[in-house]
Amino acid sequence: MASIRDVAKYASVSVATVSRVLNDKGYVGAETRKKVEAAIADLNYRPNEVARSLFKKQSKTIGLILPDIMNPFFPELARAIEDTASKLGYTVILCNSDEDEEKAQRYIDVLLQKYVDGIIISSNTILEKTIRELNIPVVCIDREISKEIPTIVVDNKKGARMATRFLKEKGRRKIAHIRGPMDIVNANERCEGYREVVSGEQWFKESYIVNGNYRMETATEVVLELLRQHPEIDGIFAANDTMAIGAIKAAYQHGLKVPEEISIIGFDGIALGKASIPELTTIEQPLYKLGQTAAKVLIKLIKGQDIEKTFYQFNVQLVERDST
Amino acid sequence: MASIRDVAKYASVSVATVSRVLNDKGYVGAETRKKVEAAIADLNYRPNEVARSLFKKQSKTIGLILPDIMNPFFPELARAIEDTASKLGYTVILCNSDEDEEKAQRYIDVLLQKYVDGIIISSNTILEKTIRELNIPVVCIDREISKEIPTIVVDNKKGARMATRFLKEKGRRKIAHIRGPMDIVNANERCEGYREVVSGEQWFKESYIVNGNYRMETATEVVLELLRQHPEIDGIFAANDTMAIGAIKAAYQHGLKVPEEISIIGFDGIALGKASIPELTTIEQPLYKLGQTAAKVLIKLIKGQDIEKTFYQFNVQLVERDST
DNA sequence: TAATTATCGGTAACCGGTTACAGATAGTTT
DNA sequence: AAACTATCTGTAACCGGTTACCGATAATTA
Numbered sequence: 001m002a003s004i005r006d007v008a009k010y011a012s013v014s015v016a017t018v019s020r021v022l023n024d025k026g027y028v029g030a031e032t033r034k035k036v037e038a039a040i041a042d043l044n045y046r047p048n049e050v051a052r053s054l055f056k057k058q059s060k061t062i063g064l065i066l067p068d069i070m071n072p073f074f075p076e077l078a079r080a081i082e083d084t085a086s087k088l089g090y091t092v093i094l095c096n097s098d099e100d101e102e103k104a105q106r107y108i109d110v111l112l113q114k115y116v117d118g119i120i121i122s123s124n125t126i127l128e129k130t131i132r133e134l135n136i137p138v139v140c141i142d143r144e145i146s147k148e149i150p151t152i153v154v155d156n157k158k159g160a161r162m163a164t165r166f167l168k169e170k171g172r173r174k175i176a177h178i179r180g181p182m183d184i185v186n187a188n189e190r191c192e193g194y195r196e197v198v199s200g201e202q203w204f205k206e207s208y209i210v211n212g213n214y215r216m217e218t219a220t221e222v223v224l225e226l227l228r229q230h231p232e233i234d235g236i237f238a239a240n241d242t243m244a245i246g247a248i249k250a251a252y253q254h255g256l257k258v259p260e261e262i263s264i265i266g267f268d269g270i271a272l273g274k275a276s277i278p279e280l281t282t283i284e285q286p287l288y289k290l291g292q293t294a295a296k297v298l299i300k301l302i303k304g305q306d307i308e309k310t311f312y313q314f315n316v317q318l319v320e321r322d323s324t
Numbered sequence: 325m326a327s328i329r330d331v332a333k334y335a336s337v338s339v340a341t342v343s344r345v346l347n348d349k350g351y352v353g354a355e356t357r358k359k360v361e362a363a364i365a366d367l368n369y370r371p372n373e374v375a376r377s378l379f380k381k382q383s384k385t386i387g388l389i390l391p392d393i394m395n396p397f398f399p400e401l402a403r404a405i406e407d408t409a410s411k412l413g414y415t416v417i418l419c420n421s422d423e424d425e426e427k428a429q430r431y432i433d434v435l436l437q438k439y440v441d442g443i444i445i446s447s448n449t450i451l452e453k454t455i456r457e458l459n460i461p462v463v464c465i466d467r468e469i470s471k472e473i474p475t476i477v478v479d480n481k482k483g484a485r486m487a488t489r490f491l492k493e494k495g496r497r498k499i500a501h502i503r504g505p506m507d508i509v510n511a512n513e514r515c516e517g518y519r520e521v522v523s524g525e526q527w528f529k530e531s532y533i534v535n536g537n538y539r540m541e542t543a544t545e546v547v548l549e550l551l552r553q554h555p556e557i558d559g560i561f562a563a564n565d566t567m568a569i570g571a572i573k574a575a576y577q578h579g580l581k582v583p584e585e586i587s588i589i590g591f592d593g594i595a596l597g598k599a600s601i602p603e604l605t606t607i608e609q610p611l612y613k614l615g616q617t618a619a620k621v622l623i624k625l626i627k628g629q630d631i632e633k634t635f636y637q638f639n640v641q642l643v644e645r646d647s648t
Numbered sequence: 649t650a651a652t653t654a655t656c657g658g659t660a661a662c663c664g665g666t667t668a669c670a671g672a673t674a675g676t677t678t
Numbered sequence: 679a680a681a682c683t684a685t686c687t688g689t690a691a692c693c694g695g696t697t698a699c700c701g702a703t704a705a706t707t708a
Contacts, residue, residue, distance in 0.1 A: 001436075003664055014688045019666060026667085027686050049437040050377045051664035055693045059374065061417075061438070070403045070595070075394045082393070082418055091434060093385075094406055094418040110415060112325075113373040114385070216599065245599050252601060271394070275540065275569050277576060277601050327694055338658045343696060350697085351656050375694035379663045 002043040011039035022047060053115055062298060063111035063119040065095045065104055071214075072242065072270045073287075074122070077141060080291025081120060088299050090117070101125035108134065117302045120294050124184050137301035141294045144185050150301065152294045152312045156186045156267075159283040159316035160193025163237045163265045166281075170324055172235030172263050174203055176226055178212040178219055178247060180239040187214075190239045190267060208233070212243045219246030220253070227254045234262050241266035241273045241282055248276060248323060263324040269317075278322030286314050326367040335363035346371060377439055386622060387435035387443040389419045389428055395538075396566065396594045397611075398446070401465060404615025405444060412623050414441070425449035432458065441626045444618050448508050461625035465618045468509050474625065476618045476636045480510045480591075483607040483640035484517025487561045487589045490605075494648055496559030496587050498527055500550055502536040502543055502571060504563040511538075514563045514591060532557070536567045543570025544577070551578045558586050565590035565597045565606055572600060572647060587648040593641075602646030610638050 004022075008015045013032060020026045021036040028036075039045070053059040062085055066074045082092045093111065097104040104126055111119060118137040128146040131138045140151040167175050177194040180187025191209065198204045207229065210222045219238065227233060227250065236251075238244035244266030248258050256262045258278055266273060269284025293312055300307050328346075332339045337356060344350045345360040352360075363369070377383040386409055390398045406416045417435065421428040428450055435443060442461040452470040455462045464475040491499050501518040504511025515533065522528045531553065534546045543562065551557060551574065560575075562568035568590030572582050580586045582602055590597060593608025617636055624631050 004666095005664075015665080016667075016689080017687060020687090023666085027684085029686055032686075046433065046437050048378075048439070048664050049434075050374055050383065050439045051693090052666080053374045053693095054372075054378050054664080054695085055666050057693075059438075064418075068403065069393070069406070070399045072396070072399075072595070075396075075399050078418065079392065079394045079420060082420055086419075086431075091417050091438065093415050094388075094402065095410075096403060096406055107410075109370065110373075113370050114383075114415065115372070115374045242599075248601060271396070272596065272599055275566075275596055275600055277572060328696095329694080339695080340659080340697075341657060344657090347696080351654085353656060356657080372694050375663090376696075377663095378665085378694080379696050381663075 001048075002045045004045075004047065007036065007039045007043055007045050010043060011035045057115060058117050058302075059115040060089055061091045061093060061114065061116045062295075062302075063093045063095060063107070063116045063121075065097050065107055065119060065121040065123065067099045067122060068096050069094065072272050073142075073240070073268055076270070076287040077122075077291040077294075080288040081295045084292045084295035085299070088295070090295075090299060097123060099123070099125060105130070112136070118298045120298055137298055139294050139298040139301070141290060142186065147311060150297055150307065150310050150312070152290050152297070152314075153186065154285045154290070154314045154316050156189035156316075157193035157196070159267060159285075160190040160237070160239075161197050162316070162318050163267060163283050164194045164197040166318055166320075167235040167237060167263055167265060167324065168197070170235070170263055174208070174230070174232045175235035175237060176208040176210065176230070176233050178210050178222060178226075178236065178238045178243050180212060180214045180243075182211075184214075187239055194237055205230075212239065212246075214240050214242060216242050216246035216249075219243035220250045223247045223250035224253060227251070227256070236262065236264045238264065238266050241268045241270045241280055244280055244282065244323070245272065245276050248278070248280070259322065259324050265324055267316075269319060273321070276323075281321045281324040282319055284317045284319045286317075290314060325372075326369045328369075328371065331360065331363045331367055331369050334367060335359045381439060382441050382626075383439040384413055385415045385417060385438065385440045386619075386626075387417045387419060387431070387440045387445075389421050389431055389443060389445040389447065391423045391446060392420050393418065396596050397466075397564070397592055400594070400611040401446075401615040401618075404612040405619045408616045408619035409623070412619070414619075414623060421447060423447070423449060429454070436460070442622045444622055461622055463618050463622040463625070465614060466510065471635060474621050474631065474634050474636070476614050476621065476638075477510065478609045478614070478638045478640050480513035480640075481517035481520070483591060483609075484514040484561070484563075485521050486640070486642050487591060487607050488518045488521040490642055490644075491559040491561060491587055491589060491648065492521070494559070494587055498532070498554070498556045499559035499561060500532040500534065500554070500557050502534050502546060502550075502560065502562045502567050504536060504538045504567075506535075508538075511563055518561055529554075536563065536570075538564050538566060540566045540570035540573075543567035544574045547571045547574035548577060551575070551580070560586065560588045562588065562590050565592045565594045565604055568604055568606065568647070569596065569600050572602070572604070583646065583648050589648055591640075593643060597645070600647075605645045605648040606643055608641045608643045610641075614638060 004015050007018050020028045095107040120139050122142045124143045144151045179191040212219045236247050247264050266282040273280035328339050332342045344352045419431040444463050446466045448467045468475045503515040536543045560571050571588050590606040597604035597606050
């Protein structure tokens with residue numbers, strides 16, 4: 001591949017001049033500019049981004065650390081981030097942390113060595129201190145670590161309240177909740193939202209809250225057990241869509257018709273919800289918007305521009321489909 | 325961050341020596357090595373991967389160009405590729421081409437500028453010539469472009485025959501096929517496999533083959549229309565799982581019970597199939613294995629090792645679940 | 649003892665960009 | 679005509695690694 005020196009020679013100018021044309025910086029005479037542009041075109045020259053990165057200490061690359069791209073919640077986020085980054089001239093390195101702090105740390109080290117300009121991370125295990133020591137911008141998405149670090153999330157508690165109230169409005173009187181992992185903030189918030197709505201009800205029992213881990217199979221198991229213990233249950237609010245689908249399966253296995261005999265509502269609004277039969281009623285997060293915002297905010301920070309706020313909380317929306 | 329010169333100064337040696345220790349190359353005395361290692365530890369030094377890339381013309385990074393990570397077929401592939409690459413010391417840049425050749429080309433240009441060591445691509449629009457001109461290894465996955473380029477796929481035709489025969493064995497006598505896009509090789513192969521099995525049947529009509537585009541909504545529409553036209557149909561082989569789920573929806577909307585009145589089988593074995601109700605019978609591709617192989621083959625090529633073959637065709641497996 | 653060889657470490661050029669600084673030219677002002 | 683300024687272009691150092699090549703020392707051999 002042609003280098004800037006080849007172009008300079010071809011156009012009979014110096015490399016500095018070529019660089020000036022390339023970056024539209026400093027004085028370049030009209031004639032000279034034309035010569036250089038012709039040379040660039042003739043040689044099909046593309047500046048070497050690595051050399052540029054070395055000098056600028058910026059790579060036009062961001063790191064994206066997610067628990068697992070196979071988790072159906074993340075592809076839409078990843079897509080939005082990549083789209084936005086790409087539009088703004090950045091490239092995205094994908095990393096799967098498996099919720100493992102050590103693994104995340106290893107990825108971070110590699111990303112730093114590659115001079116990534118910033119990182120978007122979804123993690124609950126990483127420490128605030130670790131992040132601050134990186135000396136590059138970091139944005140958290142979906143999981144919040146600290147109010148100090150820019151974070152993009154939705155109003156989980158409100159969404160949970162909406163979901164639970166909706167089931168009540170649908171005439172459900174014994175509403176259970178399958179919650180997410182204890183160490184994930186949004187799972188706690190969703191559980192809290194559910195609690196706020198049902199704690200005043202005289203029918204509410206602590207055992208109506210069961211532990212899930214955001215995965216389908218486990219949800220099916222625990223809901224099956226729940227229905228055996230509490231045949232009176234006629235509504236379930238699952239803390240995410242994946243578990244909600246697991247719950248639908250459990251309901252069928254238990255011989256219950258959805259939505260006739262039991263209503264089930266999820267949270268997230270992932271594509272999966274439209275693929276299930278019946279289609280899933282859910283609290284929809286503006287996933288694309290979240291990813292887009294994360295990328296925009298991160299890139300603003302990279303460019304040294306300041307951002308309006310450090311905590312972006314988006315609204316959720318109830319999408320009624322056929323499971324309620 | 326500390327540079328190699330800082331380490332050299334701290335250890336009172338030259339940068340060459342530090343580099344030798346770092347890369348275990350050339351003679352370094354035991355004493356000297358210890359000093360250098362101590363310095364590296366004390367200064368918490370990590371070599372700058374960008375500087376290294378510049379000199380080596382290798383970045384320990386590979387590009388992954390997929391049509392769309394939101395398409396549920398790709399996350400597992402991406403995960404496998406990332407896992408494998410990461411284990412072998414490579415990092416993955418994610419690109420979404422949207423089946424758009426121009427977009428893919430733009431990504432390729434950017435990737436080249438960043439000195440990626442190789443590219444894994446899933447595309448049917450890109451030309452063989454374009455790829456050969458890149459001068460870096462390229463591996464195709466899921467979509468085949470040319471026998472010259474290393475390709476990782478499954479035996480689509482065989483899988484399609486298996487699916488169609490399976491429906492016959494289940495006693496289905498009027499089996500339709502929803503095919504994938506005309507410009508995708510695997511869609512044609514799957515259609516061909518279906519044809520081979522049904523073309524001898526006296527009941528077979530050309531209109532039993534309908535065009536889908538691998539998307540769910542479209543599949544629902546065309547199947548609905550198909551069922552109106554041909555109420556006799558009692559089996560459907562959809563060219564991918566997403567369309568199979570669309571077909572299940574259509575069947576329900578048409579008042580048919582799955583699998584009692586109509587059997588539906590998909591292709592791919594994506595996670596979605598386990599989330600649908602009824603769970604989807606499908607021809608499962610070893611997705612993780614495919615991704616893993618793609619990464620391994622690519623990295624072998626990058627390292628200049630030679631590979632056994634240029635065409636890796638994996639077997640598919642029929643997974644019977646509840647839709648047949 | 650002298651010559652040879654293995655081992656070790658340093659200097660400096662290189663990868664391909666960017667940019668501070670300085671020098672040259674042309675146009676304007678006094 | 680001299681001085682000054684605006685515009686334009688080039689030289690060379692720098693980013694942080696790698697490595698060819700050379701010189702020095704110590705160990706081995708004749």
